[in-house]
Each structure stands twice: as C-alpha cells, then as structure tokens.
Amino acid sequence: MESGDLKIFQAVVREGSITKAAAQLGYVQSNVTARIRQLEEKLQIPLFYRLNRGISLTSAGKNLAVYADRILSQLDEAFISTRYSEHPNGPLTLGATDSTAAAHLPDLLKPYLKSYPDVKLSLISGYSNDLMNKVLNYHLDAAFINDPVNHPDLQQILVLEEELVLISEPVEAEPRQLLNKPFLFFGPRCIHRERMVQWLKEENVTSTNIMEFGSLDAIIKGVSCGLGVSVQPKSSVKKLVEEGALHCYPIPEKYRKVKVCFIYRRDMFMTSAMKKFIELLEVTFSLLMR
Secondary structure, three states, X not given: OOHHHHHHHHHHHHHOOHHHHHHHHOOOHHHHHHHHXXXXXXXXXXXXXXXXXXXXXXXXXXXXXXXXXXXXXXXXXXHHHHHOOOOOOEEEEEEEOHHHHHHOHHHHHHHHHHHOOOEEEEEEEOOHHHXXXXXXXXXXXXXXXXXXXOOOOEEEEEEEEEEEEEEEOOOOOOHHHHOOOOXXXXXXXXXXHHHHHHHHHHOOOOOOOEEEOOOHHHHHXXXXXXXXXXXXXXXXXXXXXXXXXXXXXXXXXXXXXXXXXXXEEOOOOOOHHHHHHHHHHHHHOOOOOO
C-alpha cells in the first residue's frame, strides 16, 4: 500500500465524493475511481458503498480511514522534522471558536507573526467539539476550545476564563422580560446556546424562538438593531457596550463562566513554530493548566 493511495482515499473520505476529491486533488475523476478500485483489490475488501446519491464508508473503510489519518500525519511530521526543527518557519494550522478568535487572538497572533514571519499560520473557526475532533484526527495542529476536556490523547493549557453575559439592544429592560424575546445564536452545538437553554428551563421559559446566524458579527449586529437577545462572552461585546451600541446583563453564576483551553495531541511532533507559539501563549495569558 502506497502513501499516494492513502492520500487519494483520505481525500475521498474527506470530500464525501469521488468527483469532489478529484477536483480537490487536481486529478481526473476516472483516475481517482481507478486508484480506489485498485486499493480495494489489494485489500480484497470494499471500502465504500456506492449509492445513488454518492458514497459511504464500509466498516473496513472506516477502520482504514483512522489509520490513513495517522499514517499520513506521521509522514508529514517526518517531513516537518527535517525542515522546521530549529528556526520557527513552515505551516502552523490552528483552530478557534468565533468568539475567542475575534476577542483574543489578534493580540496574540500579531506579535507572534511579527517575531516569526516565516511561519505560515492558518486559523480555522468552528464549534469546540468539531475543533477537538480535527485535532484528534491530525487535521489541526492545535485549537482553542471552550471548557477543559478529558481525553488521553490530548494535552491542554487553560488560557483564560470568560464571563458570559446577556446582551440586548441599548435599551434598559428587566432581564426576565428579555428572556421572552428571540435568541440569536449559532447552531445547536454552540456551548453558549446550550447554557442558555439550561438557564431558560430553570426560569420555566418553554417557548423560545431561536434564530441561527453564521457569524458572531451577524449575531451582534442583529442584537444591536433589536432582532432579539443573545448570550455571549463579555470580552466580545465590551467595546460595543462602552460605545452604547449594546446593553449587557449578568446571568446566573452557575452559567456565567467559560474556560478557554488550548489543546493539541500529546504525540505531535513539536516544531519550533509550535514551541514558540506556546511560549508566547503562556506569557500572554496568566491562567495555565497542564
């Protein structure tokens, strides 16, 4: 089995389509189809179910996908270890929730890139669980997520503690009355939304209209113009509250605090780019937890 076969297989799994994988790899579709069939012939077992609407992994395909991610990641690390072990340079791919990326990372990334301009840093935003899975599957080098995790393959640093607040348009109101307004959030996997739902149950608010938005900026603008209310980190809205564009209210203590953690795989090859990033992280933020 060659690494090239695994890369093609991995692309098909990631894209969920031979056509999309071929486009992403820059191959013709027939070439990708032939390589997948050759791989199945070598293994003497089908890796995909061919369906009318696409493909899905067989149990054997699911097993191979786990090993393919691991093997290809180790090959990448072997390459990186020969090129990026001394002076900080090369790729560094990080993930972060939208609120952390907006409120805290600019002050961290600006001095880092100024000190190490040869590092090719990429930042991907998403939900905490998705980011954690991408780190575990070697798709991200590290990520900032909400709340500590307990996973044997992950190392974590407690970076900071956020305070969640209820935000509304800049009009004074009773917080209890605001709970009957529409709530503006990301999708159902948003941790702030999960806490809000638990809080509303305690308040016996059962009929809640939740409007889903694709970005933090859209949520905040929607709240400021009166579409509804939301629960967000105070750091994300501090400036707008000070400018009078939003009003914020405290929420119950049990739902108020969110810990932001920086996670990475224990078995990752620690490049100098990653080492320097962690060093700056520890200097910039005061709360640390190994």
